[in-house]
Amino acid sequence: MKLERVVMLYRHGVRAPLQGEAEESLAHEAWPVWSTPESRMTPHGKAGMRLLGVYDRLWLTKEGLLPPSGCATTAQVDIWANKEERTITSATALAEGLAPGCAVPVGHLAADAHDPLFEPIEAQAVPYDPAAALSSFKTAFGSADKLMARHRQAVRTLENILDCRHTHPACDLASVPGDVKIGADGRGIDLTGPIATTSGTAEVFILQYIEGLPLDQVGWGRASPARLSEISRLHGLLFDVYVRSPYMAPRIAGPMGRRILDTLTADNAPPVTLLVGHDNNIAALAALVGVDFHIDSYGYQDMPVGGAIGFEVLKSQKTGKRYVRVIYQAQTLDQLRTLTPLDLQHPPVVQTLRMKTCTVNGQALCPLKRFTSLMNDRMRLED
Secondary structure, eight states, rough: OOEEEEEEEEEEOOOOOEEESSSSSGOSSSOOOOOTTTTOHHHHHHHHHHOOOOOHHHHHTTTTOOSSSSOOOOOTTTEEOSHHHHHHHHHHHHHHHHHSOOOOOOBBBOOOOTTTTOOOOTTTSSSHHHHHHHHHHHHOOOOHHHHHHGGHHHHHHHHHHHGGGSSSSSOOOOGGGGGEEEEESSSEEEESHHHHHHHHHHHHHHHHHTOOGGGGGGGGGTHHHHHHHHHHHHHHHHHHHHTTSSSTTHHHHHHHHHHHHHHHHHHTOOEEEEEEEOHHHHHHHHHHHHHOOTTTTSTTTOTTTTOOEEEEEHHHHTTTOOOEEEEEEOOOHHHHHTOOOOOOSSSOOOEEEOOOOOBBTTTSSSEHHHHHHHHHHHHHHOO
C-alpha cells in the first residue's frame, strides 16, 4: 500500500487552565498559579507541538508526501486552525517543526468570527434543537447517573487527589445526583452532578503534569501518572453528554467531516492537510466516523492534548484500489511533560483505529468509495 494523502485533525497543545475549569473550592490547599494567562498556549505547549511537527515531517517525507529538502509549497501542505490563540499558536508551532525555516502559511478566520468547521452551531451552519439533543443523549446513554455509574472509583481517586474526603464537611462527589436538561435560556443543554464537577478538574491536573510543573504542584503531589490516567476518563465522559450522541455528532462534526471527505477525494487536493481545533471536534468526528480510541497514559475516549485523529488514503499497488485508514497520533503524558524529542525510532503513540462498520478482510481499512458513502449518510442531518 502506498500512502497518497493524509488529513490530520489536531487538538491544540498545552494551555493554561480555563477560568472556572477546576472546582477549586473543593480543595483546602492553594492551587498552583500559572504564569501564562488563562486559556492561552504555554511556551511548553508550543514546544510540544513543534516536536510533533518534526516527527510528522520525518514520517511524511519517508512516505513521499513532503520533499526531502527545501520548502513544501501550498500545493503540498495546507494548514488551517480555529481562530483561538491556542489553536493558531499550535498550528504555527506544527508548521515550524514540519517545515523549519519555511514560511508555511497558517490560515484562520478573524478572532470575532465563528468558523463553521470548528463551531458549526455558533456559526449557525447547522440546525440545532436542544430538545432533540437531550432526547438523543437519553436514548444513547440513558442518563447522567447511568453514564457515571461505572466510574465511581475514578471519582474517589479524584477526591483523594483533592484531599477533600478529609475536610469538614467531607466531599462525596460520586453520590451527588446528576442531571442533563435543557438550559434556562432554552438554547442548549446543561449538565449537573459528578461529570460536570470532575471533568474540568481532572483536566487541570493533567495540564499541570504535562506542563512540567514540579511534582509537588501536580495535584499537591498526590496525582501520580497512574492516577491521572484513571481520572482522564472523567474528562472524556463530558463529551458523551455534549457531542457523541447520534443527534449531536453530525452537527458538531458534519462540516469538518465534509471538509475531510472532500480533501480525501478531490483530484487536486494537497497530499498533506493539517487542521487544528479542540477536543470536542475530535470527539464528535470519531463518533461520526464510528471509531473508539484509548491512547496510552490517557483514559478511554479522552482526547490527548496535542493529539490528532488522522485519515490516510492508501492505494494498493496490485489492484489500484484506494482505501481509507483512520489513525490516532499523540504524545504520552511523559513524552509531553519531558518534551521528549520524537523521530521515526522514537515516535509518539500511533494507533490504527478500526471503523465499526467497515473493514477489509479483518483489517482496519475501508474502501474509499465505501467510506465516502458511509460519511455522506452519517453527515445527513435528520430532523
